[in-house]
Amino acid sequence: MVNFMKRFMIAVIIVLILIFALASVIDPQWMSSTVFMILYLIFALSLLISAFSIPGIFSKLMHLLLAILIISFVMLRVINERTSYTFAKGVDYQLIADEDTLSIKLMNCDIRKSQDKRVADNYISDILVNGDEFQISLDQSFSYKRGRFYHHGHDSSTAFIFAAGTDSLKLFPGQSADLLDQRIQFHDYDDIKGKVAVSVDAGLHLIPIADKSAMFYAFPAETVEASILEYVEVKGHVFLFITAFLALILLIFVRFRSL
Amino acid sequence: MESKLLLILLTLYGLSFLFSLLKKVSFAQVSQAVGVLLHLAILIFRIFNTQHLPFTNIYESLLLLTFLLQLKFLLFQRSKSDLVLTIQRTILFFLVLLMTLLGPECKTISPVMHSLNSFWMYVHALSYLLAYVTLFSAFVLALIHIFSKKSIFNYNKQLDTHVSFSFIFFLIAAFSAAIWRQLSSGDFCLFNPGEIWVLIYILILSLYFHKEDRITQSWIVLITTLTVLFSYFLIIAIK
Numbered sequence: 001m002v003n004f005m006k007r008f009m010i011a012v013i014i015v016l017i018l019i020f021a022l023a024s025v026i027d028p029q030w031m032s033s034t035v036f037m038i039l040y041l042i043f044a045l046s047l048l049i050s051a052f053s054i055p056g057i058f059s060k061l062m063h064l065l066l067a068i069l070i071i072s073f074v075m076l077r078v079i080n081e082r083t084s085y086t087f088a089k090g091v092d093y094q095l096i097a098d099e100d101t102l103s104i105k106l107m108n109c110d111i112r113k114s115q116d117k118r119v120a121d122n123y124i125s126d127i128l129v130n131g132d133e134f135q136i137s138l139d140q141s142f143s144y145k146r147g148r149f150y151h152h153g154h155d156s157s158t159a160f161i162f163a164a165g166t167d168s169l170k171l172f173p174g175q176s177a178d179l180l181d182q183r184i185q186f187h188d189y190d191d192i193k194g195k196v197a198v199s200v201d202a203g204l205h206l207i208p209i210a211d212k213s214a215m216f217y218a219f220p221a222e223t224v225e226a227s228i229l230e231y232v233e234v235k236g237h238v239f240l241f242i243t244a245f246l247a248l249i250l251l252i253f254v255r256f257r258s259l
Numbered sequence: 260m261e262s263k264l265l266l267i268l269l270t271l272y273g274l275s276f277l278f279s280l281l282k283k284v285s286f287a288q289v290s291q292a293v294g295v296l297l298h299l300a301i302l303i304f305r306i307f308n309t310q311h312l313p314f315t316n317i318y319e320s321l322l323l324l325t326f327l328l329q330l331k332f333l334l335f336q337r338s339k340s341d342l343v344l345t346i347q348r349t350i351l352f353f354l355v356l357l358m359t360l361l362g363p364e365c366k367t368i369s370p371v372m373h374s375l376n377s378f379w380m381y382v383h384a385l386s387y388l389l390a391y392v393t394l395f396s397a398f399v400l401a402l403i404h405i406f407s408k409k410s411i412f413n414y415n416k417q418l419d420t421h422v423s424f425s426f427i428f429f430l431i432a433a434f435s436a437a438i439w440r441q442l443s444s445g446d447f448c449l450f451n452p453g454e455i456w457v458l459i460y461i462l463i464l465s466l467y468f469h470k471e472d473r474i475t476q477s478w479i480v481l482i483t484t485l486t487v488l489f490s491y492f493l494i495i496a497i498k
Contacts, residue, residue: 010469017462024455025493031450073448082446139377139443148445232445240447244434251430255423255468 005050012046015039037074044070058254065247072240080232086157086174087127088226093175098145098233103130109227123151125227136229149229157226158189160196160218170221174228184216261308261366264301268294269352269359276352279345291348295333298326309368311376314384318366321358325351327392342407346399379439383432390428390460394484397421401480404473418473422480426464433457456490 016039023030030036044067051063087093087106095102105128112122124137129144136142142149159172164180171177176185187197187204195206196218210219271294278287302322305313313319332347400418436454437447448454460483467479 006469010466013462013466017459020455020459020462024452024459024490028450028452028455031448031455076447141443141445150443150445230445234445237441237447241438241441244437248427248430248434252427255427 005046005053009046009050012043016043032077037077040070040074044074056254058250058257062247062250062254065243065250069240069243069247072236072243076236076240080235082230082232084152084174084228084230086172086226086228087125088157088159088172088224090224091172095231097147097231100145102144104128106227107133109225123153123227125151125229127227136227146233146235147231148234149231152228152230158223159221160186160189161221162186162198162216162218164216172224172226179216189220261301261304264297264304265355265359268297268301269355271297272348272352272355276345276348279341279348282341284341287344287348291329291333295326295329298322298329302326312381312384314388315369316365316367318358318361320388321354321361324388324391325354325358327388328354328395331392331396342403343399346402347396350395350399377439377443379435379442382435383439386428386432386435387457390425390432391487393421393425393428394480394487397425397480398484401477401484404477405481418476418480422464422467422476425483426461426467429457429461429464433461452493456486456493459490460487 019036019039020031023036047063047067047070051060051067054060054063085093085095087104089106089109091105093104095104106125107128108126110124112124122138124135126133126135127142128134129142134142136149136151138151141151157172159170161168161170162179162184167179169177169179171184171186173186173188176183178184182200185199187199189196190206193206195208198205198207198216198218200216205216207216207218209217211217271290275287275291275294278284278290302313305319305322309315309319313323328347329351332344332351397418400421404418433454436457441447463479463483463486467476470476470479
């Protein structure tokens with residue numbers, strides 16, 4: 001049993017090495033895909049089984065901790081959803097953060113360039129949250145309860161007017177609103193295809209600009225400065241980092257005890 | 260100024276490597292010792308010029324890595340075998356040669372990006388370099404284990420020590436990068452090619468601890484070192 005588990009573990013590790021190498025070359029986003037999450041769980045499961053078959057209490061504990069670490073990593077990737085919001089300068093937004101509604105307004109945004117002026121070194125945005133002023137930059141997030149806002153990029157975004165019958169509304173990328181009793185979310189404008197990506201309820205549509213044959217149609221309104229902030233609710237990270245820290249300490253102990 | 264100093268350093272390490280091949284031990288030691296002092300001077304000169312620790316580009320990383328390697332070979336070494344010392348001097352010479360041959364665009368002084376200027380990022384970069392230092396040290400011993408006909412080691416656990424240190428430093432590098440990512444962007448793992456390859460090194464090295472046969476273990480160290488070198492150039496190509 002011990003030998004079989006050892007061989008199985010080695011086989012799983014070799015498969016992971018090959019697949020990771022392939023992902024790094026083809027598309028690193030594979031690493032966050034569902035198939036890879038299942039692979040991580042298989043690896044965690046084999047670690048868990050081997051924890052019971054290997055000798056030595058500390059080695060058992062280390063394998064157990066590593067399995068818990070991988071399982072909690074997968075859980076956190078699944079439950080902590082990340083959403084991008086585009087905030088146009090001077091516009092009031094209502095946003096739900098950790099079950100509360102926040103009123104957010106972008107007051108000012110700025111790009112700091114590196115010394116040679118070629119690379120954006122930092123993005124800085126001044127925002128009003130429920131009337132209080134805060135600053136968000138690449139090294140300074142804004143926290144509200146378990147919610148965190150991080151600076152993603154800084155852009156000049158074009159607003160689009162969406163029309164249906166006699167109703168119309170103006171949206172910036174990332175915003176959503178009701179039109180003809182349907183929830184529409186404006187994702188982005190693809191200037192190569194000349195189409196606007198919107199999701200209406202659950203479906204995603206690419207709407208050609210000012211093509212009135214569609215149910216909704218869109219045309220450009222104005223360009224404004226905007227900041228892109230990413231919102232994520234932080235759940236379970238402290239547990240993950242404590243487990244990783246304990247696994248690391250135990251590993252150091254196990255490795256150097258045997259030397 | 261710096262490029263002239265670099266050429267002198269290359270000559271000193273080249274001499275140390277040549278004397279080592281000719282079995283002129285004391286000459287090899289003297290040129291190596293003078294080389295280390297000059298290496299330190301170049302490092303200080305670079306830090307003074309750039310106003311930050313030297314790991315913002317491939318040239319600075321190699322400059323610091325070769326210095327740390329040299330320190331490791333000189334000060335923290337149990338084996339005093341001539342063969343081990345010759346292989347170490349060979350590796351050092353070729354790394355410094357590679358550093359000297361780098362184009363001027365690789366040696367340009369660039370400021371540390373604002374988001375990278377964090378305590379955890381410094382821990383990450385330093386652990387990464389220390390992992391390389393111990394891995395290269397293990398690589399020398401692994402080469403001898405694979406290709407030498409009889410064991411020359413009095414202390415046969417030296418390979419285990421190096422690999423253990425390397426494994427732990429890679430883990431610390433991955434762990435500190437995850438903390439930095441969590442603090443700066445709220446996502447502890449965004450999976451860029453560099454991060455994926457650190458995971459691959461850790462996985463390959465973990466096989467070392469599941470094998471008892473010295474030759475297989477040595478092959479694992481050899482494969483890890485070649486993977487590190489391969490991935491380094493692959494990541495540069497992807498970028």
